[in-house]
Amino acid sequence: MxxxxxxxxxxxxxxxxxxxxxxxxxxxxxxxxxxxxxxxxxxxxxxxxxxxxxxxxxxxxxxxxxxxxxxxxxxxxxxxxxxxxxxxxxxxxxxxxxxxxxxxxxxxxxxxxxxxxxxxxxxxxxxxxxNFGKMQLWADVREKFALVGVTLGDTVDFADLFRQSAALGAAKLGELEAIYGTFGRGWVRQLPMLAETNCGADxxxxxxxxxxxxxxxxxxxxxxxxxxxxxxxxxxxxxxxxxxxxxxxxxxxxxxxxxxxxxxxxxxxxxxxxxxxxxxxx
Missing domain, CATH: 3.40.50.1820 (Alpha/Beta hydrolase fold, catalytic domain)
Structure with missing residues (x-):
């Protein structure tokens, strides 16, 4: 590419x-x-x-x-x-x-x-x-992350999503990737990397x-x-x-x-x- x-x-x-x-x-x-x-x-x-x-x-x-x-x-x-x-x-x-x-x-x-x-x-x-922050998509994310022990807030917060993803160990990230499946695997892997940036707030x-x-x-x-x-x-x-x-x-x-x-x-x-x-x- x-x-x-x-x-x-x-x-x-x-x-x-x-x-x-x-x-x-x-x-x-x-x-x-x-x-x-x-x-x-x-x-x-x-x-x-x-x-x-x-x-x-x-x-x-x-x-x-x-x-x-x-x-x-x-x-x-x-x-x-x-x-x-x-x-x-x-x-x-x-x-x-x-x-x-x-x-x-x-x-x-x-x-x-x-x-x-x-x-x-x-x-x-x-x-x-x-309806800012009340996306069904965010509710779906919250439900999936709860399956690996992560509690996200009720409204969209990218910075928190990135921080908590980065805090997960390799095993938990692997579980999350399995939950999201083939297409979502790349999305999950990207989240911890964005924790190193100002993206969540910006x-x-x-x-x-x-x-x-x-x-x-x-x-x-x-x-x-x-x-x-x-x-x-x-x-x-x-x-x-x-x-x-x-x-x-x-x-x-x-x-x-x-x-x-x-x-x-x-x-x-x-x-x-x-x-x-x-x-x-x-």
Whole structure:
């Protein structure tokens, strides 16, 4: 897998296809393999130049101690974009990956043609989101970690998740990997490594992406939120306040639409990409 030095950090990426540029940005604690596993990378590469990469601290990318806010990640994205010589790209980001993409639209507008959000929570919109921290996905994590003697709080706390994962011995980590199975094994192994960084705290920082900054985004934004998402208030806010935002609900999904409804998610992404790339229908 190729790598590039971007914003002082070594980032691993993959690229395929020809056509308009699309950048895929995964969530915190994930990695770019999610786009391959879901089939979306290959589906989009049929008529786009698709680039995905591991965020700093994730997957095979370098793991510096600091620099994990959405502002830092947006600068990483822009540096990777420049290093690879990409044209104005549509950035598709899942969860925090969407926050990174929208922040890149603010900080580096020439690089970002449009943004497709997949069930993203924005620290700068915490005041509009009554269900922050109450994700079913977090409840599932709490239940699984309890099986190996780890007690996590009722609301999302990445820093605590990373610390407690790092405190587990090899035997308990092995038990956790077995609980999560083949696809989740890499996720479990990554958690202790993130304990060595500021990632847990940084990803919850507003970092300049305030409500006013979000409302000022002029590029087309697509808000794809899951039917059972805890962040539907955010979806409604985005649709109401951004001048060029289109919202769509992905049926049957609760935060991982690219896996929970892969066909429906891919269809929505392709339709909205076509609209962004051909706004007059030509």
């Amino acid at each position: 190729p790598e590039v030095e971007a914003n002082g950090t070594r980032l691993f990426y993959q690229q395929a296809g020809d056509g308009p540029d699309v950048l895929l940005v995964h969530a915190v604690t994930s990695n770019q393999a999610v786009w391959l596993f879901s089939g979306l990378f290959d589906a989009l590469a049929a008529d786009h130049r698709v680039t995905s990469y591991d965020l700093r601290g994730h997957g095979q990318s370098a793991r510096p101690a600091a620099g994990y806010t959405s502002a830092d990640m947006a600068d990483d994205l822009a540096a990777l974009h420049a290093a690879l010589g990409l044209g104005p790209a549509v950035v598709l980001g899942h969860s925090f990956g969407g926050v990174t993409g929208l922040h890149a639209a603010v900080r580096h507008p020439a690089a970002v043609r449009g943004v497709v959000l997949s069930d993203s929570f924005f620290p700068g919109l915490r005041h509009v989101e009554p 990803v919850m920082a507003v970092a300049g992406l305030t409500a006013d900054a979000i409302a000022g985004v002029r590029q087309p934004v697509v808000a794809l939120y899951d039917e059972f998402s805890p962040f539907l208030a955010t979806c409604r806010w985005l649709e109401a306040h951004l001048p060029a935002c289109t919202a769509e609900i992905i049926p049957g999904a609760k935060h991982l639409a690219m896996l929970e409804n892969a066909a429906g998610f891919a269809d929505a992404v392709r339709r909205h990409l076509a609209r962004i790339e051909h706004p007059t229908g030509g």
